[in-house]
Amino acid sequence: MKHDNKPSTTESLSKALIHQHGLSDEEYQAILAHLGREPNLTELGVFSVMWSEHCSYKSSRIHLKRFPTEGPRVVQGPGENAGAVDIGDGLAAVFKMESHNHPSFIEPFQGAATGVGGILRDIFTMGARPIALLDSLRFGELDHAKNRHLLQGVVSGISFYGNCIGVPTVGGEITFNDIYSKNPLVNVFCLGIVEKDRLLKGLAQGEGNLVLYIGAKTGRDGIHGATMASDSFDDASEKKRPNVQVGDPFLEKLLLEACLEFLEQDLLIGIQDMGAAGLTSSSCEMAARSGTGIELDVALVPRRESGMTPYEILLSESQERMLLVAKPGKQDAVLAICHKWGIDAAVVGKVTNDGLLRIKDGTQTVAEIPAKALAEEGPRYDRPAAPPSYQDSLQSLNLDMLPDVKNPDEVLIALLGSPTIASKAWVFRQYDYMVGTNTVVCPGSDAAVVRLKGTQKSLAITTDGNSRYCLLNPHMGGSLAVAEAARNLVCSGAEPIGVTDCLNFGNPERPDIMWQFVMAVEGIADACRALNIPVVSGNVSFYNETNGLSIYPTPILGMVGLIDAPEHITTQWFKQAGDHILLLGQTNEDLGGSEYLKVIHAREQGIIPWLDLEVEQRLHRCLLELIRQGWIQSAHDCSEGGLLVTLAECCITSPLAPLGAQITIPPHRIRLDGVLFGESPSRAVISVKPEHLDAVREAIVQAGVPLTDLGRVTSSSFDVTIQQAAPVSPICFSLPGSHLADIWKHSLAKQLDGDE
Amino acid sequence: MNIGIVVFPGSNCDRDCAYVASDVIGQSAQFIWHQETSLGEMDAIILPGGFSYGDYLRTGAIAHLSPIMDAVKAFAKQGGLVLGICNGFQILLESGLLPGAMLRNRGLSFRCEEVYVRVENAETPFTNQCHPGQVLKIPIAHAEGNYYTDPVTLSSLQANAQVIFRYCDADGQSTGPSNPNGSLDHIAGIRNAAGNVLGMMPHPERCAERALNNTDGFLVFQSMVASLKTQARLTAR
Numbered sequence: 001m002k003h004d005n006k007p008s009t010t011e012s013l014s015k016a017l018i019h020q021h022g023l024s025d026e027e028y029q030a031i032l033a034h035l036g037r038e039p040n041l042t043e044l045g046v047f048s049v050m051w052s053e054h055c056s057y058k059s060s061r062i063h064l065k066r067f068p069t070e071g072p073r074v075v076q077g078p079g080e081n082a083g084a085v086d087i088g089d090g091l092a093a094v095f096k097m098e099s100h101n102h103p104s105f106i107e108p109f110q111g112a113a114t115g116v117g118g119i120l121r122d123i124f125t126m127g128a129r130p131i132a133l134l135d136s137l138r139f140g141e142l143d144h145a146k147n148r149h150l151l152q153g154v155v156s157g158i159s160f161y162g163n164c165i166g167v168p169t170v171g172g173e174i175t176f177n178d179i180y181s182k183n184p185l186v187n188v189f190c191l192g193i194v195e196k197d198r199l200l201k202g203l204a205q206g207e208g209n210l211v212l213y214i215g216a217k218t219g220r221d222g223i224h225g226a227t228m229a230s231d232s233f234d235d236a237s238e239k240k241r242p243n244v245q246v247g248d249p250f251l252e253k254l255l256l257e258a259c260l261e262f263l264e265q266d267l268l269i270g271i272q273d274m275g276a277a278g279l280t281s282s283s284c285e286m287a288a289r290s291g292t293g294i295e296l297d298v299a300l301v302p303r304r305e306s307g308m309t310p311y312e313i314l315l316s317e318s319q320e321r322m323l324l325v326a327k328p329g330k331q332d333a334v335l336a337i338c339h340k341w342g343i344d345a346a347v348v349g350k351v352t353n354d355g356l357l358r359i360k361d362g363t364q365t366v367a368e369i370p371a372k373a374l375a376e377e378g379p380r381y382d383r384p385a386a387p388p389s390y391q392d393s394l395q396s397l398n399l400d401m402l403p404d405v406k407n408p409d410e411v412l413i414a415l416l417g418s419p420t421i422a423s424k425a426w427v428f429r430q431y432d433y434m435v436g437t438n439t440v441v442c443p444g445s446d447a448a449v450v451r452l453k454g455t456q457k458s459l460a461i462t463t464d465g466n467s468r469y470c471l472l473n474p475h476m477g478g479s480l481a482v483a484e485a486a487r488n489l490v491c492s493g494a495e496p497i498g499v500t501d502c503l504n505f506g507n508p509e510r511p512d513i514m515w516q517f518v519m520a521v522e523g524i525a526d527a528c529r530a531l532n533i534p535v536v537s538g539n540v541s542f543y544n545e546t547n548g549l550s551i552y553p554t555p556i557l558g559m560v561g562l563i564d565a566p567e568h569i570t571t572q573w574f575k576q577a578g579d580h581i582l583l584l585g586q587t588n589e590d591l592g593g594s595e596y597l598k599v600i601h602a603r604e605q606g607i608i609p610w611l612d613l614e615v616e617q618r619l620h621r622c623l624l625e626l627i628r629q630g631w632i633q634s635a636h637d638c639s640e641g642g643l644l645v646t647l648a649e650c651c652i653t654s655p656l657a658p659l660g661a662q663i664t665i666p667p668h669r670i671r672l673d674g675v676l677f678g679e680s681p682s683r684a685v686i687s688v689k690p691e692h693l694d695a696v697r698e699a700i701v702q703a704g705v706p707l708t709d710l711g712r713v714t715s716s717s718f719d720v721t722i723q724q725a726a727p728v729s730p731i732c733f734s735l736p737g738s739h740l741a742d743i744w745k746h747s748l749a750k751q752l753d754g755d756e
Numbered sequence: 757m758n759i760g761i762v763v764f765p766g767s768n769c770d771r772d773c774a775y776v777a778s779d780v781i782g783q784s785a786q787f788i789w790h791q792e793t794s795l796g797e798m799d800a801i802i803l804p805g806g807f808s809y810g811d812y813l814r815t816g817a818i819a820h821l822s823p824i825m826d827a828v829k830a831f832a833k834q835g836g837l838v839l840g841i842c843n844g845f846q847i848l849l850e851s852g853l854l855p856g857a858m859l860r861n862r863g864l865s866f867r868c869e870e871v872y873v874r875v876e877n878a879e880t881p882f883t884n885q886c887h888p889g890q891v892l893k894i895p896i897a898h899a900e901g902n903y904y905t906d907p908v909t910l911s912s913l914q915a916n917a918q919v920i921f922r923y924c925d926a927d928g929q930s931t932g933p934s935n936p937n938g939s940l941d942h943i944a945g946i947r948n949a950a951g952n953v954l955g956m957m958p959h960p961e962r963c964a965e966r967a968l969n970n971t972d973g974f975l976v977f978q979s980m981v982a983s984l985k986t987q988a989r990l991t992a993r
């Protein structure tokens with residue numbers, strides 16, 4: 001018997017209830033127009049999550065169009081679970097980065113753990129086996145116990161999930177600033193590999209094909225998580241702890257292996273992770289992408305607790321669940337694989353041709369909404385944007401008011417021990433960064449490098465972003481982040497081939513925040529276009545503010561580069577005493593926004609470095625040429641902390657014993673602190689064997705890249721002579737390499753373990 | 757030579773071990789699902805690392821109840837070579853194939869890093885390509901590798917030369933700081949009394965290739981192959 005009953009709309013919804021769902025009056029009017037009637041409570045809930053900022057990108061979507069998303073290597077651009085680029089040998093690299101900021105502040109361990117779980121599912125739903133994770137973290141300064149607690153919780157959570165599922169955490173970065181004390185950032189990047197022509201997508205094609213639910217049973221956890229992530233925080237936010245989900249990496253490991261078996265046996269039309277907004281978003285997005293409809297019966301959904309309403313089942317964000325559409329006649333094979341791995345699975349619906357998301361509870365229809373209205377036709381806002389009133393004062397800094405550096409050795413030591421620059425080994429050694437036996441360059445160099453077994457190739461991966469730069473100049477800050485990420489890859493011997501972004505900002509309803517966002521997006525887009533690096537996926541996280549205090553604008557980039565041959569893999573540390581040390585690039589008085597100004601002078605002000613994208617590109621071409629010729633021993637991007645910190649890092653960051661250097665800084669026309677600690681972009685420090693020096697010098701000059709000879713690598717002490725314009729006598733200092741190494745290696749552990 | 761690699765739900769070094777067995781030491785590697793009851797024709801068995809059943813209970817506590825473990829025990833009893841790495845070592849302890857138990861690491865957190873171990877007995881099927889006292893650099897990656905056993909068992913392990921690897925520093929000295937997890941007597945790996953079952957916390961499969969900048973782990977696999985070849989020659993006579 002056919003039950004063609006319409007969802008009941010007997011109760012009229014109060015205005016308060018509508019607002020409680022985070023929907024504005026205009027948005028509610030739009031819902032009425034889409035439905036041609038009033039929604040019932042279930043439908044209201046479904047609209048509220050799908051039209052939340054987190055799911056709909058309503059404030060950001062029109063701006064994200066500026067990103068270059070195409071290129072000869074792009075296999076899948078933005079809009080799918082993750083982006084994909086062609087890496088040759090019939091393979092594609094699939095990658096994406098996502099934020100899990102709000103949950104991680106409320107409950108750092110589970111918040112970070114489920115962030116890892118979510119991004120992994122985005123990758124293996126594409127049919128790719130995840131082979132690398134990276135994390136970009138931002139915390140308040142570690143002298144506050146709460147910040148240490150948050151860091152420890154987040155690191156344990158990442159370690160718990162990533163280690164168990166057996167995907168190595170190979171890199172990432174962490175920086176500290178008190179602006180993140182009440183709103184830490186947890187951005188997680190994942191990369192996987194798939195045969196290019198077997199890429200899976202989130203599609204629901206073919207009327208009558210069966211829709212299957214697999215994975216964890218649905219509980220009441222995480223209901224309205226997406227709505228929570230679309231709101232600011234206040235002191236009462238801790239009460240939202242029940243909104244944070246709990247992760248089960250073991251179950252996800254089973255799910256991962258089962259999904260890769262589906263792919264192997266070619267059983268699926270499409271598959272999608274149930275992430276934010278759970279069953280609702282996965283079903284309506286799959287239908288909307290395919291121009292079809294989906295009919296689901298919530299009574300068939302495996303549940304963890306009894307008495308759940310359709311509203312709760314639809315909006316639950318229980319982790320480790322997938323929705324998939326099987327090829328005709330293949331559902332039994334899918335169920336058999338699930339049985340083998342001990343995973344719950346059920347047929348819960350079918351694909352229809354009416355374009356509707358129809359939800360039934362047994363025979364009763366409880367919701368019926370056009371899928372496209374939810375997934376694609378949500379609100380779009382061109383929100384007002386204007387620079388904040390304080391922008392000019394941020395940029396104005398009279399350097400003449402600050403004394404120039406007198407004792408550069410003391411400043412060097414202070415910078416090497418500052419948590420943003422100090423070694424992150426305390427963190428990394430809690431992550432399994434080797435499982436998979438592909439990690440060729442472990443955490444601690446400019447980029448992580450993973451090899452691709454069965455080929456000659458490797459991929460270099462980095463995450464980067466400098467939020468202080470973005471605060472002072474969001475447009476240039478966005479471009480500088482792209483340039484630094486690309487430079488890190490190039491220094492590792494890789495050609496950048498694609499980028500994903502995670503854009504962390506405050507409340508977009510504030511014009512100053514929106515201005516930061518628009519400027520940063522433009523800056524990123526400009527640099528990606530100039531350097532020919534397509535943006536293939538990404539994520540926007542707004543409302544990163546607590547009690548009205550917004551974080552610094554923090555766009556983070558996750559960039560991937562391709563290394564053609566194992567001998568091109570290059571690391572940042574010096575290799576051998578006697579090698580020559582060269583600086584490529586021009587040093588200007590770029591102290592504005594520098595780590596030096598923050599750590600030594602407690603200023604976060606000034607004009608940030610100017611990036612010339614042509615100069616940057618020239619440097620990249622030159623470095624890649626030198627590396628491919630086999631002429632250089634090491635290459636290190638010169639960035640946070642400036643030249644002197646970079647040189648010290650070249651000596652002490654090797655996994656083997658530290659080396660030293662005999663450095664001579666030639667006479668200079670700018671402030672000495674600018675020479676030593678300024679952060680001019682488009683620079684790198686390389687080391688070269690004596691027999692290659694002439695060829696290297698010639699190639700650099702030919703490439704039109706400024707070149708400075710700085711000295712030689714030595715076996716132990718870090719000796720620096722800073723020549724001054726005559727008649728001033730040079731400044732000289734000498735520090736044992738082992739002393740610098742001790743400070744750099746143990747600084748973070750001292751701050752964190754002193755907490756016990 | 758056929759090397760069987762047992763896959764438990766949650767094993768995650770199974771593919772790494774298979775890669776070393778096939779692509780690095782050139783033998784045939786086969787996965788054996790934990791629900792199987794027979795190993796098939798195998799010359800050696802590896803219980804790989806990972807988080808079997810999520811290790812939500814005691815590490816290895818559920819995996820040792822898997823149907824395949826009866827076949828592994830029978831294989832071991834007949835003198836077959838069994839290598840348990842990390843979680844595989846923990847499963848060997850739970851199944852009684854090796855004595856003792858694992859506690860949480862001394863520092864209570866997961867540790868992934870390269871450590872040094874000293875080869876205490878170079879006359880085993882797993883170390884015959886090493887020389888006595890040789891220091892190997894092999895990575896660890898575990899939260900529960902703090903080996904413990906009672907004093908009587910410890911004495912018998914020591915007396916029978918069953919301690920195969922001890923944590924040490926680069927110069928071969930075992931000190932407090934060179935022990936990454938607090939294990940009793942710096943134990944990193946032990947074998948059974950018969951000598952054919954080895955459990956070790958460090959991961960030799962992670963350092964068996966030049967591409968990974970470390971080949972010390974290769975010696976363990978090379979030793980197994982050498983031992984099996986010798987055995988095969990003896991049987992042929």
